Each structure stands twice: as C-alpha cells, then as structure tokens.
Amino acid sequence: MSNRTWLCGAGLTVLLAVNVLAANQTEKIRNEKVLVVEETLGPGEVATFSGDRAGVLVYLDDGTAELRSGPERSVATAVKRGDVVFQPTQARTMQNKGAGDLRFVWIQFLGKGGSEMWGNTGLAPNYKVVLENQYVRVYDIRFPAGTSEPLHSHHDRVVVCLSGAELEHELPDGRRETSSLKTGEIVWRKAATHIGHNLGKTDLWVIAVEPK
Numbered sequence: 001m002s003n004r005t006w007l008c009g010a011g012l013t014v015l016l017a018v019n020v021l022a023a024n025q026t027e028k029i030r031n032e033k034v035l036v037v038e039e040t041l042g043p044g045e046v047a048t049f050s051g052d053r054a055g056v057l058v059y060l061d062d063g064t065a066e067l068r069s070g071p072e073r074s075v076a077t078a079v080k081r082g083d084v085v086f087q088p089t090q091a092r093t094m095q096n097k098g099a100g101d102l103r104f105v106w107i108q109f110l111g112k113g114g115s116e117m118w119g120n121t122g123l124a125p126n127y128k129v130v131l132e133n134q135y136v137r138v139y140d141i142r143f144p145a146g147t148s149e150p151l152h153s154h155h156d157r158v159v160v161c162l163s164g165a166e167l168e169h170e171l172p173d174g175r176r177e178t179s180s181l182k183t184g185e186i187v188w189r190k191a192a193t194h195i196g197h198n199l200g201k202t203d204l205w206v207i208a209v210e211p212k
Contacts, residue, residue, distance in 0.1 A: 028105070028186040029158060033211045035108045036158055036186060041096035051091035053108045054135045058160045058207050059083045060103035060184075066095045082162055082207060084130050084138050105160050105186055107209050109135045114212040122153035124196070127208075136211055143167075143204035149196035154189065158209040161185040166200030181206065 029036035038060075041047055049055070059065075059079045066076040067085070069092040076097040087106075096102040113134040120129060123139060126149065131138040143149065143165065151172070164183040170176050171194050179196075181187070181204065198204055 029188045031188065033109070033111055033156060034158055034188075034209075035110060036188075037106045037108075038186060039104055039106060041094070041102045041104075043096055043099055043101075046093050046095045047106075049087055049092045049094070049106075051089050053110065054089050054113075055087045055106060055108040056131070056136060056138060056209055057085040057087060057094075058105040058107070058209070059085075060105065060160075060162070061101065063096065063100065063102040064098040065102060066097050068093050068095075082140065082205070084207060086131055086133065086136075107158055107211075109211045111211060116212070118155075118210075122193075124149040124152040127152075130207075134212065136209060138207065138209050141204065141206045141208055143196065143198050145198050145201050145203050147198055151193065151195050153191070153193040154208065155191050155210040157189050157191075158211075159185070159187050159189050160207040160209070161187075161205075162207065163203060163205035165198050165202045165204035167204065168197040168199055169194040170197065 024040040026038045028038055039047060059081055062080050064076050065079050066074055068074040069090050115134060117132060118137050119132070126142060128140045129137065130140050145165065159181065161181040161183060164181045164185065167179045167181065168176055169179045169192070
C-alpha cells in the first residue's frame with residue numbers, strides 16, 4: 001500500500017501512515033497472495049511506495065507521471081490507460097504531472113515469487129504477455145464481441161477490467177458459467193481452464209495479473 005503526500009503551499013506536506021488508506025484510495029482485494037488498492041492522484045499529488053514489497057501499477061487513465069527513486073533526476077513521461085509498470089522492492093515516489101486526475105491500480109505481491117517462467121504457456125492466442133519476472137506474469141486480453149476463444153488456462157489472478165463485456169465460460173466437463181465483467185471492475189479470479197465466449201455487443205479488454 002502506498003503512502004500519500006499532498007504538495008501544498010509554502011512547502012507544507014501531509015503524509016499518511018503506510019497502513020492507512022487515504023480518502024482517494026480504495027482497497028479492492030486482500031488475500032494471501034496480493035493486496036490491491038485503487039488510487040486517484042490529483043494534479044501535483046504524490047504517491048509514495050515504501051518498497052517493502054514488489055508490485056505492479058496498472059494505469060486507468062491517460063496522463064503524465066514522474067516516477068522517482070532516491071535523489072536522482074527523473075523525467076515526466078506520458079502514460080496510457082492500460083499501461084503496466086513493475087515496481088521493485090525499492091522506495092519510490094510517483095507524482096501526477098498532468099492537468100487532470102490520474103487513476104491507477106497498485107497490486108502488491110505478498111508471496112516470495114518463483115523462478116519458473118510461464119511465457120505464453122496455456123494462454124489463448126489473442127493474449128499478449130506484457131511483463132513477466134520472478135514475481136508475476138501480466139498479460140493483455142482483447143476479446144471481440146460475438147467471438148469465442150479456444151480452450152486455455154489461467155493461474156490465480158487479479159483482473160483489471162478496462163472495457164466490460166457479457167461473457168460465458170465453457171468448462172472441460174461441459175458446464176457453462178456466466179463470467180461477465182463491468183468496465184472499472186477489479187476482481188480476483190481463481191485458476192481455471194475453459195473456453196471463452198463473448199456473448200455481448202462490446203469488446204472485452206482486461207489486464208490480467210498472475211502472482212507467482
């Protein structure tokens with residue numbers, strides 16, 4: 001979980017304790033593998049990451065962010081909705097350099113990680129792996145309306161939904177389960193093997209984050 005710092009006039013700052021949620025932070029998931037918080041930074045506001053645990057940032061808005069660790073110089077960079085950034089076990093800050101609010105999801109990994117690399121193993125052909133290391137595999141899922149996916153598998157995962165859809169999963173034993181997602185939902189899904197069907201009129205877009 002991140003601290004929050006507000007940059008105020010005359011250099012005044014207010015810092016929240018690491019175990020306290022700020023007004024613009026919402027805890028979404030907490031289990032033995034992950035702690036997931038959604039946060040909004042207003043223009044000029046700073047999030048402070050303690051570095052106690054590795055994690056992943058998933059941006060929910062386009063904007064401009066400046067990530068900094070220690071005293072070294074850093075440059076503000078443009079970020080896009082759906083961008084994923086790995087945060088190592090190192091204290092860092094992130095400042096919203098844009099003119100509007102910047103929302104993001106902060107996923108902290110509570111386990112020790114593992115050495116196995118999963119790559120594309122088990123994934124459907126339309127899934128794109130965007131990040132993998134000892135802590136996590138992250139992939140981008142784009143699932144057009146009215147189409148189906150072949151049999152594929154997932155590990156336990158956090159699902160960040162950027163564009164929702166009406167879904168159905170066909171399980172290996174023939175059972176069918178509704179698995180619809182709404183835009184903006186952040187949910188925990190257990191490992192599963194299934195065939196996916198997008199039954200609605202909207203394309204699905206999610207970021208899946210599988211902790212190791």
